[in-house]
Amino acid sequence: MRRAFVSTGLAAGLSLLVPAAVPAAPYSPVGWHTMLYPSMRPATVAKVFRAGAASGASPLRVDVPVVQVFPNGRSPDWAALDTYRAAARRYKVDVLGVLYGSPQTPLSCPSANVLICPPSDLTAWRSLVERIVRRAPEIRYWEAWNEPSHAKFFSGSPSDYAEILRATYAAVRRANPAAKVVFGGPPLGEAEIRWTAAVLDGGGRGNFDIASVHFRGRLRSMRAQTRHGLALFRRSGFRGPLWVTETGYPSDPAFQYDPPLLGGPADQARFMRAMVQQILGAGAARVFVTARDSEHRKWGVLTSEGVLTWPALAPKPSYAAISALTRGLRRRCRGRWLKCRRKLQRTDDAARGGQLHAQDARFGRNLARLERRMKM
Numbered sequence: 001m002r003r004a005f006v007s008t009g010l011a012a013g014l015s016l017l018v019p020a021a022v023p024a025a026p027y028s029p030v031g032w033h034t035m036l037y038p039s040m041r042p043a044t045v046a047k048v049f050r051a052g053a054a055s056g057a058s059p060l061r062v063d064v065p066v067v068q069v070f071p072n073g074r075s076p077d078w079a080a081l082d083t084y085r086a087a088a089r090r091y092k093v094d095v096l097g098v099l100y101g102s103p104q105t106p107l108s109c110p111s112a113n114v115l116i117c118p119p120s121d122l123t124a125w126r127s128l129v130e131r132i133v134r135r136a137p138e139i140r141y142w143e144a145w146n147e148p149s150h151a152k153f154f155s156g157s158p159s160d161y162a163e164i165l166r167a168t169y170a171a172v173r174r175a176n177p178a179a180k181v182v183f184g185g186p187p188l189g190e191a192e193i194r195w196t197a198a199v200l201d202g203g204g205r206g207n208f209d210i211a212s213v214h215f216r217g218r219l220r221s222m223r224a225q226t227r228h229g230l231a232l233f234r235r236s237g238f239r240g241p242l243w244v245t246e247t248g249y250p251s252d253p254a255f256q257y258d259p260p261l262l263g264g265p266a267d268q269a270r271f272m273r274a275m276v277q278q279i280l281g282a283g284a285a286r287v288f289v290t291a292r293d294s295e296h297r298k299w300g301v302l303t304s305e306g307v308l309t310w311p312a313l314a315p316k317p318s319y320a321a322i323s324a325l326t327r328g329l330r331r332r333c334r335g336r337w338l339k340c341r342r343k344l345q346r347t348d349d350a351a352r353g354g355q356l357h358a359q360d361a362r363f364g365r366n367l368a369r370l371e372r373r374m375k376m
Contacts, residue, residue: 024140025094028058029280029333030326031288033246035306036062038069038080047313048291049087055307055323056330059094059141061245061288065101067114070128073103081136088138096141096182096245096288099129099168100153118156118164126167133175143245144168145184147214149195154184158198162207165199169207183233185212185245188225193232200236210285211238214246216301218258222275226282241285248290248305249275251316255301269321272307276325289322 032052052060088095102119109117119125148154148161169181186192213229230242250256251268261267279287293310294303307319
């Protein structure tokens with residue numbers, strides 16, 4: 001199925017074989033954490049990219065497991081990567097690719113989960129990453145692992161991750177000097193902060209272009225968490241931008257946790273609109289909202305935090321709210337965040353004063369219009 005999508009036309013196939021200069025997508029302060037994986041059907045990838053582009057979001061964050069591109073460590077399977085590339089070109093959005101998982105021998109990966117083990121051969125890792133980046137000029141941003149501070153996603157130490165970061169940075173720079181490397185976003189728990197500080201002090205500093213963090217929580221904590229993330233990297237001397245590459249709030253009232261926003265999808269929309277304004281107003285350069293609900297019910301609070309349902313990928317009220325906010329920010333700010341921050345803070349102050357969404361009456365009209373656009 002994936003191969004059929006990539007090779008639907010000879011011209012399209014040839015364009016993917018020969019990397020070419022790709023025009024930059026318009027800057028957007030809001031990206032999407034898509035939860036798109038190589039195993040997903042090309043039609044699903046296309047639908048998520050189309051919805052993201054219609055909302056004004058960019059970049060779209062996708063998984064690029066190195067071990068699944070190079071299953072035997074040598075011969076590539078480009079199908080999933082080329083699906084992302086084709087969608088990025090078609091819908092004119094930037095992409096953030098998350099690199100993780102390295103081909104291993106059984107002895108080098110005691111956990112038997114090659115997706116979380118650090119590379120046993122950093123020279124080979126660097127070579128494979130370089131081949132991936134050369135193949136995909138459409139992908140301008142590369143994140144070195146997902147939440148490496150969490151044992152569920154990475155079984156190595158802070159020094160292991162610092163070495164991965166250094167090797168990834170060198171590979172990306174060599175393959176595409178215009179591309180940027182993103183630090184693997186840690187959650188902001190105490191243990192994760194200590195782990196990240198050890199990476200920065202142990203050789204990670206200077207081997208990434210963009211800092212990133214992940215967090216959730218009550219609306220009143222968004223500003224403080226953003227500033228905490230900035231301080232974590234500023235202490236090490238990093239002066240570049242901070243992205244919040246995962247955040248959200250559930251639409252299922254059984255898992256909503258921020259009074260008085262406990263009323264289901266409409267309150268998810270209110271929360272997320274105010275959340276994005278607070279995070280950007282506190283100094284983050286970009287915030288990535290969760291694109292779709294999860295197929296895993298056991299994830300509980302995370303299961304329903306997407307702006308699209310799953311598996312139908314139908315827009316929720318939060319999709320309309322975030323889309324309207326994103327397009328408005330793009331018009332007003334055009335990437336000039338220092339000048340725009342006061343506007344965001346004024347809007348945020350109004351939201352905290354109880355006016356979380358003064359345009360409730362427009363929700364239905366916005367949603368209907370966006371649904372029509374998605375069906376075009």
